[in-house]
Amino acid sequence: MNRIFTMLFAMAFCIFALAGGVATAYLVGGLVEEHLFTGASRLTNILFLMLTFVMIIATLLTLAERKWSAFMQDRVGPNRARLAIPGLGNRSLGGIPHIITDVLKMLTKEDFVPGTANKFLFNLGPILAFAPVFALFAVVPAGPSVTVFGKHVDMVVATPDFGMLYVLAIASLAVYGTSLAGWSSNNKFALLGGVRASAQMISYEVALGLALVGLFLAFSSVQMPALVGDVGNALVAGTGQARYLWRSDGAFDLGLPAWGIFIQPLGFIAFFVASFAETKRAPFDAPEGESEIIGYFVEYSGMKFGMFMISEFMEVVVLAGVTTALFFGGHHLPFGGEWLAAQPLMQEHGWLYGTILGTVFWIKVVLLIWVQLVIRWTFPRFRYDQIQNLGWKILLPAGLANVFISGALVLWDPSLRLLGIVGLLEIGFVVALTLSKGAKAEGAHDTAHGHGHDAHGHDAPGLPAHADPHSHSPAGAH
Numbered sequence: 001m002n003r004i005f006t007m008l009f010a011m012a013f014c015i016f017a018l019a020g021g022v023a024t025a026y027l028v029g030g031l032v033e034e035h036l037f038t039g040a041s042r043l044t045n046i047l048f049l050m051l052t053f054v055m056i057i058a059t060l061l062t063l064a065e066r067k068w069s070a071f072m073q074d075r076v077g078p079n080r081a082r083l084a085i086p087g088l089g090n091r092s093l094g095g096i097p098h099i100i101t102d103v104l105k106m107l108t109k110e111d112f113v114p115g116t117a118n119k120f121l122f123n124l125g126p127i128l129a130f131a132p133v134f135a136l137f138a139v140v141p142a143g144p145s146v147t148v149f150g151k152h153v154d155m156v157v158a159t160p161d162f163g164m165l166y167v168l169a170i171a172s173l174a175v176y177g178t179s180l181a182g183w184s185s186n187n188k189f190a191l192l193g194g195v196r197a198s199a200q201m202i203s204y205e206v207a208l209g210l211a212l213v214g215l216f217l218a219f220s221s222v223q224m225p226a227l228v229g230d231v232g233n234a235l236v237a238g239t240g241q242a243r244y245l246w247r248s249d250g251a252f253d254l255g256l257p258a259w260g261i262f263i264q265p266l267g268f269i270a271f272f273v274a275s276f277a278e279t280k281r282a283p284f285d286a287p288e289g290e291s292e293i294i295g296y297f298v299e300y301s302g303m304k305f306g307m308f309m310i311s312e313f314m315e316v317v318v319l320a321g322v323t324t325a326l327f328f329g330g331h332h333l334p335f336g337g338e339w340l341a342a343q344p345l346m347q348e349h350g351w352l353y354g355t356i357l358g359t360v361f362w363i364k365v366v367l368l369i370w371v372q373l374v375i376r377w378t379f380p381r382f383r384y385d386q387i388q389n390l391g392w393k394i395l396l397p398a399g400l401a402n403v404f405i406s407g408a409l410v411l412w413d414p415s416l417r418l419l420g421i422v423g424l425l426e427i428g429f430v431v432a433l434t435l436s437k438g439a440k441a442e443g444a445h446d447t448a449h450g451h452g453h454d455a456h457g458h459d460a461p462g463l464p465a466h467a468d469p470h471s472h473s474p475a476g477a478h
Helices: 002-035 040-072 097-108 119-139 163-184 188-219 224-228 265-278 302-327 337-342 344-348 350-376 384-412 417-448
Strands: 083-085 089-091 146-148 151-153 244-247 255-257
Touching: 002 040, 002 146, 002 151, 002 350, 040 097, 040 119, 040 302, 040 350, 097 302, 119 163, 119 302, 146 350, 151 350, 163 188, 163 224, 163 302, 188 224, 188 265, 188 302, 188 384, 224 302, 244 417, 265 302, 265 384, 265 417, 302 350, 337 344, 337 350, 344 350, 384 417
Parallel strands: none
Antiparallel strands: 083 089, 146 151, 244 255
């Protein structure tokens, strides 16, 4: 019971911390817009969105992953590093001091460079692995555009017309970091890891791009804010994912929103799997699989190794943010968005409206991060041939089929309702398939643990009454 209350308190604290950070970002953005120059809030968004939210969440994930894996495996998790708090004694504080010890260890550990390595490229590898991931979040809208202190404030760093093309282009640059890290180390194990990582990342970029084409066709744009959309009102319908496929009449809007998950479920699955493979995390961690090869960063130590590791956790956060913006409505509520926007309090205090929806966005991001952690500690590592087969023989044909089907349905019904119907049928098929597999697995589990008895408690045919079903030899042989 104490553990449940601790988890509930931690969840409430995280939500309030996210809300406080979003409110601060809007208020500071309004102040700099008022006292400096137009567009100054975009610069403060770099500080809040990329340096604060993304970096802090990625840093906390180094602990959260270990704690969650311990919870799934019925272990305690990291609790050895402690802080002596006056009046409270020696406390583990949920393992948070381990973050401090990890940082100190990486900053003070010897920076080893192999004597035969190419020093320039060796030092460039971690930078090329870290910088593209960090830059990806610049085009992700983390909240609505509101008016603060009479000035317009956007909760995004940049809004180029080629928004998603920027994401695909910058994401592809990360392959240079892994390639250079493996090759410049002048180590055969590192070279094999770099080759595997490069081949895996390049092969899944094809499926990654195809998975998004159906979404581009549905909303006729590649710009992130246009894909997320704006909330409508009684006179103007919503745009992007803020619109409704079907909605009820009345002041409180209730219906099925045009979220990417509903109109492009196949695209979502392909995008999420391909993006997960791009992060090189289990079950796609063959480039650093200890049982086969050591990895492309085997020769790195100290903070250079830390940059590879923090970039991996940043990829988790960025993947969750991009997936939220593309397939889960971004900062929009599933219902009641128009009603909330029409409230006089929200119209009078834009920062409050932005705080509510910005917090909604980050809650969705945290939930998707949790899904990634569950996958990370549930599935075993794939063999490398299985990884390539999944990318080229399953995701690529599925992406091509999704493009043709989506294009035909959008031409047939530009309102996207027909696309939504097909999407709901696809979701229902996946759910039914999952439940049927689960029922079969449960039946097989019951049969395997039946101890040789049928449903009425009698001995199963073919098994002697005196035999031990768990023994490999007849009873009495010992």
